[in-house]
Amino acid sequence: MYQRPKNLEHFLGVAQTLFQAKTLPDTARRLSAKVFERLEQPSDDGRRNRERFPACELLDSALAALLVDQSNLGVAARAIKTLEPSIGWQRRTSGLNGSDDYVEKHVHGIICGPGGMESRYDVQLGFSLLAPHTRYPDHQHPPEEAYVLLSAGEFRQCEGDWFDPGMGGGLHNAPNSVHAMRSGTTPLVAMWCLLV
Ligand SMILES: [Fe+2]
Numbered sequence: 001m002y003q004r005p006k007n008l009e010h011f012l013g014v015a016q017t018l019f020q021a022k023t024l025p026d027t028a029r030r031l032s033a034k035v036f037e038r039l040e041q042p043s044d045d046g047r048r049n050r051e052r053f054p055a056c057e058l059l060d061s062a063l064a065a066l067l068v069d070q071s072n073l074g075v076a077a078r079a080i081k082t083l084e085p086s087i088g089w090q091r092r093t094s095g096l097n098g099s100d101d102y103v104e105k106h107v108h109g110i111i112c113g114p115g116g117m118e119s120r121y122d123v124q125l126g127f128s129l130l131a132p133h134t135r136y137p138d139h140q141h142p143p144e145e146a147y148v149l150l151s152a153g154e155f156r157q158c159e160g161d162w163f164d165p166g167m168g169g170g171l172h173n174a175p176n177s178v179h180a181m182r183s184g185t186t187p188l189v190a191m192w193c194l195l196v
Helices: 006-019 027-039 055-069 072-086
Strands: 087-090 107-113 122-129 145-147 156-157 169-172 181-182 188-195
Touching: 006 027, 006 072, 006 107, 006 145, 006 188, 027 122, 027 145, 027 188, 055 072, 055 107, 055 122, 055 188, 107 188, 122 181, 156 169, 181 188
Parallel strands: none
Antiparallel strands: 087 107, 107 122, 122 188, 145 169, 145 188, 156 181
């Protein structure tokens, strides 16, 4: 029977705290509460995305400042580093308005979800990593989604203005609403979760 690794259990604990922070909109906290409720039940079908992509090499520099930080953001960054060899990586190659080289300059780390460290189909929990000066394409999906930022970064929902929720802040994307994100002069790292 599958037993959840200790480092994953530790990461989930701190991630849950960050997704329940008062700096997030109520809608994001409500969604993530449901995600973490499902995650109380470990589940893994053993499928793994083994391939790494160029943007994976940015993880250390993207997390560098946080790796020595004493807050929960620092705890999360160090926890992600311990998970790195087991993370399932994935990229988006479709969508509108992405910067020219966005495919090479971004990657998603799947921690819980299809092909991730805990490969399952009822929830997704992971993070996005964007190189500096990268604009991720406009996209949408049926599940609503909550984000917590581990760096600076800007987000856009529908036709709204770009906004930066700030480190430790977050946002909520409603079902099927168009959204996008972009980095400035530094890499963007943002954790997300969805109910599937
Ligand atoms: Fe999304």
